Amino acid sequence: MRVNYQPLSVANIQDIKQHYLDEGGQSLALGMIRLIRAEIALLSEHPYKAPAYEFAPGVRRLVVANGSYLVFYRVTQVVEILHVRRSERVPATGKDLESNPG
16 A cells, blocks of 8 residues: 655654754664655555554554654555654644645
C-alpha cells in the first residue's frame, strides 16, 4: 500500500528537522527524520499495525522514534499520514489532524 504525506504532516516533519538542526546539528536532525520516516514506511506493509485513536474516528496513532513522536494516519486506498507530533504534548484533537492548506 502506498504512503502519502498530507501537507500538515510534511510541515510537521520540517519543523522537527529544524528543531534538531538548531539543537544538535545536521547529523542529529537527519538521523531523527530517517528514524521517523523508516517507521512510517513500514505502514505500507502493515497499515493496521497501530491502534485506532480514540479522539478522532477513522484515525490511527503510531508511536515512533522510541516513543518520542506520534504519527496520526488514516487508511483508505493509501496510508494518509495526517500529523506528526511530540508524544508528551496534550492529546491531538480532530481539528489538530486537519490539513491547513494555504
